[in-house]
Amino acid sequence: MDIGIAEDLTLDMIPKCYRDIAEVAGVKIFISLCEKFGGTSLYFPKSGSVTRPARDMHIRSEFDGGNYRQLACRYGLCETQVRKIVAEKD
Template sequence: MELTEELIAEVNCEELPHPYRKMAELIGVAATLELAKHFGGTYEYMPKFDKAIGPARDRIICKEFDGTNYKDLARKYNLSETYIRSLTRPKEEGEQLEIEI
């Protein structure tokens, strides 16, 4: 076992600085320390969960769309019917699907 692995194995959540504690509870101490190695000392913005999954969610909605189920999809994904309609609207030739990232 190399020194770094030995040190990581010795660290527990309570010893971590406050911002890392919740993260360590969620993903483990080793993964938290790996993130600290890469991003420690920087200010990285982490978008909200909905923003991160948006493109994948929108692809699934388009696959599930049957031409009439606007309301069902809106309820299922907690989105407005207007958003579902704009997402599933037939695209003009040359027009690209706009997915907010």
């Protein structure tokens, strides 16, 4: 795409159905996404499924041998789930 044209594009010029993405990413990045993925269907996973490995790493590093309840409260999980995450370490 012609850089001059892309630089003149403003948020209000983007169709409403795509404006949320452009607001979050910025117009320039939105254009890059259109160039890379234009014409395809794109699925965005929930953020929790993307950040889960880092969350689990934190839980394992904070585990002291018995603080299941505290970790469950801190991370919004049930104790059973915390136990499963800690057990995966072994």
